Amino acid sequence: MTGTVQGMPTAPTRPGSExxxxxxxxxxxxxxxxRMPAEADVAELAVIFGLLSDPGRVRILIALLEGEMCVCDxxxxxxxxxxxxxxxxRLLRGPRVVQVRRAGRRAYYSLADSHVRxxxxxxxxxxxxxxxxxxxxxxxx
Amino acid sequence: MTGTVQGMPTAPTRPGSExxxxxxxxxxxxxxxxRMPAEADVAELAVIFGLLSDPGRVRILIALLEGEMCVCDxxxxxxxxxxxxxxxxRLLRGPRVVQVRRAGRRAYYSLADSHVRxxxxxxxxxxxxxxxxxxxxxxxx
DNA sequence: AGAATATATGTAGAGTTGTTCAGACGTTAA
DNA sequence: TTAACGTCTGAACAACTCTACATATATTCT
Numbered sequence: 001m002t003g004t005v006q007g008m009p010t011a012p013t014r015p016g017s018e019x020x021x022x023x024x025x026x027x028x029x030x031x032x033x034x035r036m037p038a039e040a041d042v043a044e045l046a047v048i049f050g051l052l053s054d055p056g057r058v059r060i061l062i063a064l065l066e067g068e069m070c071v072c073d074x075x076x077x078x079x080x081x082x083x084x085x086x087x088x089x090r091l092l093r094g095p096r097v098v099q100v101r102r103a104g105r106r107a108y109y110s111l112a113d114s115h116v117r118x119x120x121x122x123x124x125x126x127x128x129x130x131x132x133x134x135x136x137x138x139x140x141x
Numbered sequence: 142m143t144g145t146v147q148g149m150p151t152a153p154t155r156p157g158s159e160x161x162x163x164x165x166x167x168x169x170x171x172x173x174x175x176r177m178p179a180e181a182d183v184a185e186l187a188v189i190f191g192l193l194s195d196p197g198r199v200r201i202l203i204a205l206l207e208g209e210m211c212v213c214d215x216x217x218x219x220x221x222x223x224x225x226x227x228x229x230x231r232l233l234r235g236p237r238v239v240q241v242r243r244a245g246r247r248a249y250y251s252l253a254d255s256h257v258r259x260x261x262x263x264x265x266x267x268x269x270x271x272x273x274x275x276x277x278x279x280x281x282x
Numbered sequence: 283a284g285a286a287t288a289t290a291t292g293t294a295g296a297g298t299t300g301t302t303c304a305g306a307c308g309t310t311a312a
Numbered sequence: 313t314t315a316a317c318g319t320c321t322g323a324a325c326a327a328c329t330c331t332a333c334a335t336a337t338a339t340t341c342t
Contacts, residue, residue, distance in 0.1 A: 023213065023217055024211050024213060024214050025210070025214055028208070028210065028214065029217050029218050031207070032203075036204070036219075041265075041268045042196045043196050045264045045267075045268045046195055046196045047194075048264060048267065049194040049260075049264065050299095052187070052190035053188075053191035053193075054299085054300075055183045055187045056300080058183050058186055058190075059183055063177070066173050067169070070166075071318070072164065072165055072319085073164055073165050073170050077173050084302080086319060087300080087301080087320090088300090089319095090320080090321085104309060104310070105308070105317060105319070106309095107320090115267035116267075118263055122256060122260055123189060123190065124182075124186065125256070126186075126189065126256035127182045127186045127189075128182065211288085213288070213289085224291090224331085224332075225330085227289060227291080228330085230290095231290080231291085243289095245339060246287060246288045246340065248288075
C-alpha cells in the first residue's frame with residue numbers, strides 16, 4: 001500500500017518519495033507514467049491476484065473450473081476443512097469471483113468471472129500443467 | 142499451506158481433513174481430484190499470483206511491459222522508494238519473473254516471463270483498463 | 283586516493299493472512 | 313418438537329508480508 005496519487009504526471013509523485021537523483025530516461029518515465037492505470041485499478045488488480053495467491057483457494061477454483069460444487073465436496077476435493085473452504089469462499093464471494101446457489105441446506109458454488117477462469121488457465125499452462133482437456137491442442141485439421 | 146498429498150484418489154486426502162459427512166457427488170469429486178495438478182504446481186502457481194498481489198509490484202511490472210528500466214526510473218515511475226523497488230525486484234528475480242542487465246552502476250530490469258506479461262494484460266483488461274495500445278482492437282478488416 | 287552515485291541487503295516493527303476451534307444459523311428428517 | 317446436518321461466522325494465534333531506515337557493496341568521477 002503505497003498510496004501514490006497519480007493523476008497527470010509532470011509533478012513528482014508525492015513529497016518524499018520522488019527519485020533522490022535525476023532520472024536516467026525522463027522521457028520514458030513520463031510516457032510510462034501517463035499510461036499507468038489509475039491507483040484504484042491497480043489496487044483492484046492486486047486484490048484479484050491476491051485471491052489467487054493461496055494454494056487452497058487455487059485448488060478450490062481449479063475444482064470449480066469443472067462446474068459447480070457444494071462446500072462439502074469442495075472440502076473433500078481440496079483437502080481443506082469445511083470451515084476453511086467456507087472462509088475461502090467468503091473471500092472469493094466479495095469480489096464476485098464465485099457465486100452461490102442455495103438448495104436446501106447445501107450451497108453450490110461456481111465461478112462467476114470468466115477473466116478469473118482465463119487467469120487460472122493461463123497460470124496452469126505456465127506452470128507446465130498441460131491443462132488436460134481444458135487446453136485444446138490445435139491439431140492439423 | 143494445506144499440504145495435501147494427492148496421488149491417485151480413492152483414499153481420503155489425509156487423516157483428519159476428510160469430509161466429516163458423506164459426499165454429495167462422489168463421482169465428480171473423484172473426477173476433479175484426478176485432474177487436480179500436483180501439489181508443487183499449485184504451490185508454484187500460488188507463488189506467481191502472490192507476486193502480482195501487491196500494488197507496488199504490479200506498477201513495477203506494468204512499467205516493465207513497455208521495456209527495460211533502471212531501478213531509479215522505476216522508483217520515479219511507480220512512486221516507490223528506491224529501496225522498496227529493489228526489494229520488490231529481488232522477489233521478482235527469484236522465480237525469474239524479471240531479469241537484470243547491469244551497465245556500470247545501473248541495473249536495468251526487464252520482464253523475463255511472457256506468461257506473466259499475459260497475466261498482466263489479461264488482468265488489466267479485466268479491471269476495465271482498456272490496455273491502451275497493448276490491447277489491439279479486433280477491427281472489421 | 284576519496285567522494286558521490288546506484289543498487290542491494292539486513293533488520294525491526296506494524297500490519298495482514300491463513301488456520302483452527304467453537305459455536306451460530308437455517309434446513310431437513312424423525 | 314428435537315436431532316442431525318450443512319454451512320457460516322467469530323475469535324485467537326502463528327506465520328507471513330510490507331515498509332522504512334540504516335548500512336553495505338560496487339562503480340564512476342575528480
